[in-house]
Amino acid sequence: MYITKKRIKGKEYAYLVKSIRLTNGKIIKIQKILKTIKKLGELEAEFKDYFREKEKNIFQNLALKQYSADSIFTELQTKEIEDIRTEYSWILNKLSKKQLQDLFDRFTINFTYESNAIEGNSLTLKDVQIVIFENTAIKGRSLREIYETRNSRKVIDLILKGKFGINEKDIIKMHKMLMRDIDSAIGYKKVPNFLLGRNIETTLPEKVPEEMHNLVEWYNEKSGKMHPLKLSALFHGKFEKIHPFEDGNGRVGRFLINTILADSNYPPLIIRKSQRIAYLKTLEDFDNGYTANLERFLLEKYKNTFKNFFQIYVKYI
DSSP states (O other), X not given: OEEEEEEETTEEEEEEEEEEEOTTSOEEXXXXXXXXXXXXXXXXXXXXXXXXXXXXXXXXXXXHHHSOOOSSSOHHHHXXXXXXXXXXXXXXXXXXXXXXXXXXXXXXXXXXXXXXXXXXXXXXXXXXXXXXXXXXXXXXXXXXXXHHHHHHHHHHHHHHTTOOOSSHHHHHHHHHHHTTTTOSOOSSOSXXXXXXXXXOOOOOGGGHHHHHHHHHHHHHHHBTTBOHHHHHHHHHHHHHHHOOSSSOHHHHHHHHHHHHHHHXXXXXXXXXXXXXXXXXXXXXXXXXXXXXXXXXXXXXXXXXXXXXXXXXXXXXX
């Protein structure tokens, strides 16, 4: 925020101004006329709620105008999603550089633990913290589990910094980073997948390049027309049905959910190990043509992650 002055009909007025960048890249300004001029920090604290509500209303109206409502992403749900997006932005701006790094480190630990645990990794949350930040092996744990954890941390770090996009080059790079020191089968699969717990046929190896190209084209066509959270759900379902790699598809797929969200300035989400059965059921439903359950599931995780992770963190700083 900053203070500016305007002269209107010979009289000078002071305003507190906040610039915000819209999802379309356009920058607009919110302003509040000041009766008295104080220190900037005092004014920011005094009018914090005013600017926050104004910003929420702007993003709510923009989203309602830009994206069509449906039975899951109703107008009410869209408003709530945008409220969370605005609150997340305010949280990031509120934190010091050190606090922001701590927040992202804690998210990385939690996301990595839960995502790897869904795939059967036996490291505990404490183990993950030690492996990631103390660079220490854990006695009795396999090297594969340790490498999975270290590699996941590096991918998440780049996602949160906005270094990945939704394109084939970045998706393959993401997979390569995840599988470093684990598997030589980097790149699209050469043999069919065999999935435990899912009664579905994935894309044959020879058709993967074409289907991945089509998936990215579909994403580019829908981007900006479909709400990013809904888009992330549908993209995830399509990606998992293709299953383009021999290993690591689930983890890369969950990376891509958060890539789509982060690229549009929405907070990332976590799918918990405790929700594994429900999560796999939504993917099975998606495979069978029922997409709504996966959309509803990720909408719930989006809200829960913000409430139970990001808001809790800020409460105690």
